[in-house]
Amino acid sequence: MAHTRVRASAFEVGGWRTWVSTLSAFLLAVLFITSGVWKITDPFVWAARVSQTKVPAEWSMGVALTVGIAETVAAVLVLVPRFRRWGAMLIALLLIVFMAYFAVNYNSLRGEDCSCFPWLKEAVSPWFFVRDGLMLLGAWLAWRWAQPAQSIRAALIIVGAVAVFAGVSYGVHAARQTGAKAPDSITVDGSRLSLQNGKALIYFFDPQCLHCFEAAKKMAAYRWADVRLIGVPTAVPMPQMPRAFLNNTGFNAGLSNDLAVLKKAFPFEVAPYLVAIENGRQRAATANFDGEEPRATLRKLRFTE
Numbered sequence: 393m394a395h396t397r398v399r400a401s402a403f404e405v406g407g408w409r410t411w412v413s414t415l416s417a418f419l420l421a422v423l424f425i426t427s428g429v430w431k432i433t434d435p436f437v438w439a440a441r442v443s444q445t446k447v448p449a450e451w452s453m454g455v456a457l458t459v460g461i462a463e464t465v466a467a468v469l470v471l472v473p474r475f476r477r478w479g480a481m482l483i484a485l486l487l488i489v490f491m492a493y494f495a496v497n498y499n500s501l502r503g504e505d506c507s508c509f510p511w512l513k514e515a516v517s518p519w520f521f522v523r524d525g526l527m528l529l530g531a532w533l534a535w536r537w538a539q540p541a542q543s544i545r546a547a548l549i550i551v552g553a554v555a556v557f558a559g560v561s562y563g564v565h566a567a568r569q570t571g572a573k574a575p576d577s578i579t580v581d582g583s584r585l586s587l588q589n590g591k592a593l594i595y596f597f598d599p600q601c602l603h604c605f606e607a608a609k610k611m612a613a614y615r616w617a618d619v620r621l622i623g624v625p626t627a628v629p630m631p632q633m634p635r636a637f638l639n640n641t642g643f644n645a646g647l648s649n650d651l652a653v654l655k656k657a658f659p660f661e662v663a664p665y666l667v668a669i670e671n672g673r674q675r676a677a678t679a680n681f682d683g684e685e686p687r688a689t690l691r692k693l694r695f696t697e
């Protein structure tokens with residue numbers, strides 16, 4: 393009887409450990425698959441977000457896709473018991489890299505948007521490290537009481553499938569970056585302006601966004617060809633702010649409030665965002681304002697000299 397009680401007690405302890413590991417794995421999987429798939433299915437927006445965290449512009453797309461693939465793979469692996477330890481280790485590695493990067497760049501990135509989940513808006517702050525620290529603890533719990541990992545070949549198949557998914561998503565979004573039809577006309581400074589003839593540049597900006605301000609100042613120094621410059625605010629906290637924004641940056645653009653109709657034609661998520669139009673069709677669109685961009689792209693299109 394005593395021997396039976398000892399064995400039962402051992403089974404009960406093993407049971408709650410398994411439940412803790414499984415619950416931790418499930419919660420981490422939900423978080424990381426949401427974050428990873430969001431990056432993979434919206435790569436250009438995430439490349440712009442990455443470039444705003446001091447990552448060089450030429451690396452931003454690669455970083456966004458790599459992180460998206462890694463997060464998605466980690467989420468799938470941690471859900472499957474025989475892959476759980478590998479998934480937990482990958483999640484822990486990602487969290488350590490994130491925390492180390494933001495710690496090193498904390499002073500310059502403090503207050504910047506670092507939202508990884510569509511339902512949660514978050515800025516770089518001490519809470520960022522608390523949140524990631526708690527997830528790191530969850531990764532340890534998922535790893536600690538999981539069964540030994542096995543079947544590396546099957547795990548690599550998962551990695552390959554996610555990478556193919558990311559490649560297809562990138563191709564689809566890249567194809568959408570050119571050729572969209574512009575609205576026939578919009579209202580600029582109180583008058584109707586046709587977008588069907590000649591060149592026009594639509595600059596979407598948030599008057600309270602520092603990145604938008606710096607991008608507009610940068611473009612104000614360009615030597616434009618025969619291009620109509622149009623600024624479109626994505627938010628209007630006060631009526632005078634959009635015009636003051638353009639004046640303060642020196643970006644000599646007309647002002648349009650036709651955000652809804654333009655955003656329907658040229659969908660985007662994050663300002664600043666730029667759309668180059670020629671004869672009623674989109675020639676290029678970008679959220680990259682680092683380094684030589686967008687000058688390099690606009691020069692190829694002969695929008696700038």
